[in-house]
Every structure is written in C-alpha cells, then in structure tokens.
Amino acid sequence: MKIFIGADHRGYKLKKEIIKFLVSKLGQKVVDLGIYQDRVTCDYPKIAYKVGKEVVKSKNNLGVLVCMTGIGQSIAANKIRGVYAALCYTKKAAAFARQHNNANVLVLGARFVKRKEISKIIKAWLDARFEGGRHLRRVNQIKEIEKGN
Numbered sequence: 495m496k497i498f499i500g501a502d503h504r505g506y507k508l509k510k511e512i513i514k515f516l517v518s519k520l521g522q523k524v525v526d527l528g529i530y531q532d533r534v535t536c537d538y539p540k541i542a543y544k545v546g547k548e549v550v551k552s553k554n555n556l557g558v559l560v561c562m563t564g565i566g567q568s569i570a571a572n573k574i575r576g577v578y579a580a581l582c583y584t585k586k587a588a589a590f591a592r593q594h595n596n597a598n599v600l601v602l603g604a605r606f607v608k609r610k611e612i613s614k615i616i617k618a619w620l621d622a623r624f625e626g627g628r629h630l631r632r633v634n635q636i637k638e639i640e641k642g643n
Contacts, residue, residue, distance in 0.1 A: 496523045498548040498557045500541035501604075502567075505560030506532035508522075508604040508612070512558060515613050533606070542570035542579075549598050557599035558616070563601030566572035571599050575640055583607055585618035592622035594629045 497516060501509035506529055516522040527544040529536045538561045549557040557579070559567040564581040571579035579599035580591035583606055591597035600619045607615065624630075 495554045495556065496525055496548075496552075497525045498527055498545045498555060499559070500527040500545040500557075501529060501560035502538040502541055502562075503529055503532045503535050505567075505602070505604045506530075508602065508607075508609075509560045511609075512560070512602075512612065512616065512620050515616065516558075519613070520617070522620075536555040538566045539570040542567050543574065546571045546574035546577040546579070546599065550574060555598070556620075559599060559601045559632075560604055561601075563604060564601040564606070570642035571601065578636070582615060582619065585611065585614040588615045588619035589614045589622040592619055593625045594617050594632075596629070 499513060500510060513524050513526060516524050528541055542559055545557040545559055549555045558569040559571060561567045568579050571577050578595060578597045579601050580595060580597035581601040582588040582591055583603065588600060617637055
C-alpha cells in the first residue's frame with residue numbers, strides 16, 4: 495500500500511508533520527505530490543487531482559489531502575471517478591469514513607484540526623476497515639451515480 499499526500503500552501507506545514515508521522519511512527523510508504531513550500535500560493539484542485547489519480551490506480555492506494563479548511567480539496571478530489579474523499583475533523587468521523595463509506599482519501603483542514611488530534615485521526619482512518627453489509631449497498635449506489643455522470 496502507498497499513501498499519496500498533497501497540500502496547498504495553507505496545508506504545507508501540517509502535511510510535513512503528517513508525512514513524518516506516517517513514515518517514522520507507522521512505517522508507511524508515502525509519496526509526496528506537492529506543494530513543496532509554503533511561501534508560494536498554489537491551486538488546490540491541481541494537488542487534489544494529482545493525489546486522486548494516483549489513488550485510483552490501485553485499490554490498495556490511499557490518499558491524504560490538506561488545505562486550510564479541507565472543503566476545496568474534498569470537492570476537487572471527489573470529481574475523480576473512484577475517489578471517495580472524506581473531510582474529517584475528528585477520529586470518530588475518520589473511522590466512520592472508512593467503515594461506512596469506504597473512503598480512500600482523507601481530507602484535513604489545517605485551520606480546524608487540533609494538532610494533538612492529527613495522529614489519532616490518521617490512525618483511526620488507517621486502522622478502520624469497510625464493514626460492508628448495508629454500507630455496501632449504499633456505496634454501490636454512490637458508484638451508480640458516478641457511472642451516470
């Protein structure tokens with residue numbers, strides 16, 4: 495499994511913290527798809543596109559996106575067929591994103607997520623597994639909507 499990560503200039507510093515946590519504490523393979531500095535503004539849809547396209551190449555890939563609120567990254571990433579991006583501000587929401595919605599991209603808002611909660615949110619998201627059952631029926635309905643557009 496690979497985790498593809500990207501951020502705009504407002505999420506750059508948090509992205510660096512997340513990469514360090516994923517690699518040094520969890521031993522994950524992480525691919526940083528930008529931005530590589532916080533002094534130059536960038537367009538978050540381009541970052542969301544890069545991460546999303548890599549995530550859908552393999553069912554084992556996951557993605558993490560960071561911007562100021564997480565809203566723009568979520569909207570942009572969810573335009574890519576096969577990406578199921580969830581904006582999460584708590585560890586419970588992150589776990590449900592995987593358990594109930596099979597989210598393959600975690601989106602974080604740098605302004606709204608407490609720094610001490612970041613590792614808990616990420617770990618909850620990574621540890622959770624899709625439960626299937628009634629949730630599978632609903633996820634399949636989402637896929638049908640996606641096919642029609």
